[in-house]
Amino acid sequence: MADFYVTIGLEVHCQLLTRTKMFCQCGTDYIGKAPNTLVCPVCMGIPGSLPVLNEKALELAIKTALAFRCEILPQVVFHRKNYFYPDLPKGYQISQYNFPVGVNGFVEFFTQGTKKRVRIKRVHVEEDAGKLIHEGLGLPPNSSGVDFNRCGIPLVEIVTEPDIHSPEEARDYLVMLRSMVRYIGASDGNMEEGSLRCDANVSVSPSPLELGTKVEVKNMNSFRSVFRALHYEIERQKRVLLEGGMVIQETRHWDEREGMTVSARGKEEAEDYRYFPDPDLLPVAIKPEDVEEIEKTLPELPLERRERFMTEYELTESEAGILTQEKDIADFFEACLREFRKPRLVCNWMLTEVLKNLNELNIDIMQSKITPGSLVELIKMVDKKEISGTIAKDILEEMFVSGGKVKEIMARKGISFITSEKELERIAREAIEKNPQSVADYLSGKEKALHFLIGQVMKMTRGQADPETVKSLLLKELSSGE
Amino acid sequence: MAIDLFQFREFRIRDYHALLRRGEISVEELLEAFLQRIGSVDGQIRAFLSLNEEGARIRAQKLDRDIPPDEFPPLWGIPVGVKDNICTEGLPTTCGSRILYNFIAPYDATVVEKLKRAGAIIVGKTNMDEFAMGSSTENSAFGPTRNPFDLRRVPGGSSGGSAAALASLETPLALGSDTGGSVRQPASFCGVVGLRPTYGRVSRYGLVSFASSLDQVGPMARNVEDCITLFEVISGSDGKDSTCAPYPPFSRQDIPKEEEIRKMKVGIPREYFSSGVDEAIVRRIEEVLDLLRREGLECVEVSLPHTDCALEAYYIVAPAEASSNLARYDGVLYGLREEGSTLQEMYCRTRTAGFGKEVKRRIILGTYSLSSGYYDDYYLKGMKVRTLVRKDFEEALQKCHFLVTPVSPCFPFFLGERTQSPYEMYLADVFTIPSAMAGIPGISINCGYENGLPIGLQILGGPFREGWVFGLALFLEKMLSLSSPFPLLPERS
């Protein structure tokens, strides 16, 4: 029994980027806010309060469903999902059941060098629950509190068909999903901060013709933990089967610290959510012309853009992949090309220096002060050998932090142009003439003396010269002077 | 100045306003008169669960200070009793339930905001069957209200407190809520006027939900004109309630003139005059119908064939919604909490101690009919019956302008008489439930007495036809020229 067939389905929840909550006027920017400061009778479930749909949430959900190539149903119905939990103030969650926003879609993405398609079963919209707090905030021992700031924020749930067959595919699907929801402005897709959450259904079967028993894995809070949890769960199920056992249909929680999934049995008996249409909300008719309007606002999506970058700019699959993952980066890249059509050159700068600086500063390109115009200006100057690569890198760093044009930064830092190699040759000769001892040392075989001479030239140029160029110039001078 | 309320027994809001405008009494004096009346009779009737004496006095003084120059706002200085399932900021809102015994609403219901804007004074919160589930006000966790016409009898329910307070002139106006008859049936038992508006005509924001697709706030008064005034104030669209229709408030200009009413056609649904109805009630309603014929109105017999199943469907749909609406009372955020060693235990203890028998019965009923495997056979079927009931009314109302029926098949019964038999209690609403299921408006007005007990007559109209319903109600009130109730209560010892 060597081969096992792995089947994975993913359910991803993303918080939608609306200004207000799904059914009330409360704000949604809950990160860093004191508990229960973004609440009202509606999202706290105070008796007598009623929900009123935030149409922006529905619009973003439809946009998401369209990006995932779903059919948009002509009528959207909100259902109540009934269960008891302290983070759920009404005793039910307003969600969707048999009339979601979209059904029967698909998404394509690159995984392990090939393009893969995963079918999307449904896209629906629902409200988020509150958050339990077990310590701090002056809570007495052995008690818990509930923070309802998050409660009522709209979520879009994207459910795949069981079309994923390895943890790698799952990870690449998630990367594409996040990229897409960010592209269309539906969600910031931040898994660490909880604005993107993922549950997985995993089964392992000895036969490709039938599915194994499905196990639901929850509580994964980074892409890495999804990858690790799936890997663990697949190996666990294989082991159970190899030992002649049976996989039990259950929910398991991923324990990040222990690196294993743990059965959540007993916690949830077979739940019956008693779904029924929420009588407080009327069904919403979705007009085809409204769908068309929303469709018009869809940007070029990451995969299409990646493929276009490969053909139009002759980039490799991986280069195009990195450049198109974030819409802002891809937009920035193309803005540069509009001013300076050398894709190869700009791509190299983007993939190395630009991304490196963003990583070091831990910011998005939109948060940085750099503009396509200033980057192009810089690349052009290097291209014309007006400044050295080293200097250019210094200037670039400055651009990220304080912004400004290349010449402004040069003036501020006291950097002048090296107009020609002739000028540098003159300086190199001067250094040789002024330091006969070092020349003698070098000629007698002391390599260190060359470094001293390079240092002198750098000093005389106030660091504006490229050390490599200086070195080759010095070597040329020294050999001709023999 | 001591005011003898007896002189107010036939008063309408316009009469109070005339006194106020002439400066014969102040708003504060008017309020004191009603507070005194409450003080002297409510110990026996128990219509109020809580009084807002302090707040009401402060407000009355304020109104006296800024008396408007000419036209009074519609409810200027008029005391209003509010059913205790309608949120009133800073006042208790218990829904007649132990589980909300300490709940102070943090906001005003839209209807309460509108009352305040119209110059009304919230005098107190009226008793009700727990969460509006019942037809006698005996399901209140805080004790029953008694019928002012006979203290041994029930005032009806669930808005029994509001109806009894009006009948005994503890307040000239009151709000009730009607899910399956909870405004009309107590209005009938207490001889006052109560309207169930078209579903969506009045905002539900701030009305604590029992069955969301059926609940409506209803105006209650001692005469039709005041009921119209109150309805004008509370009706109209509300951005806080998605189920509230996007129409402006009701206007009495939509009420047909007497001559037009005489040309209209009255439908008599034969199912509402069947064997289960008390003979005296049938006799009285038929006398009234004869009177209408004599006045020139054409009366036609119509049929509402799904009347019988309407009651059964109601007891599927309403409890199903209630089971979900009442899930929030879990002891976590507000109301009663009974501690437990686990979360589950806290939930169980809290809800066991907090809910009464009838509420528990309906939660269990509703939970069952929504459960997977039963949903199609119960909830879905209930909704289908509801559609049939609605069609019944649509068809019947094509043959006439309105329907005239009894409100209740029986007279006010004795306290405790039906508490042991829920089904018998449910039958008290058999003529009010179908129209609630159809979402159409209905009014209950007094049409006479038998052995000192009032008989209610119901007028039903098509959706948003409150104008016609009021038109006939005004016409009948005038024709019958019955005096407004003022039961003489035994002196307290």
Ligand SMILES: [Zn+2]
């Ligand atoms: Zn809110």
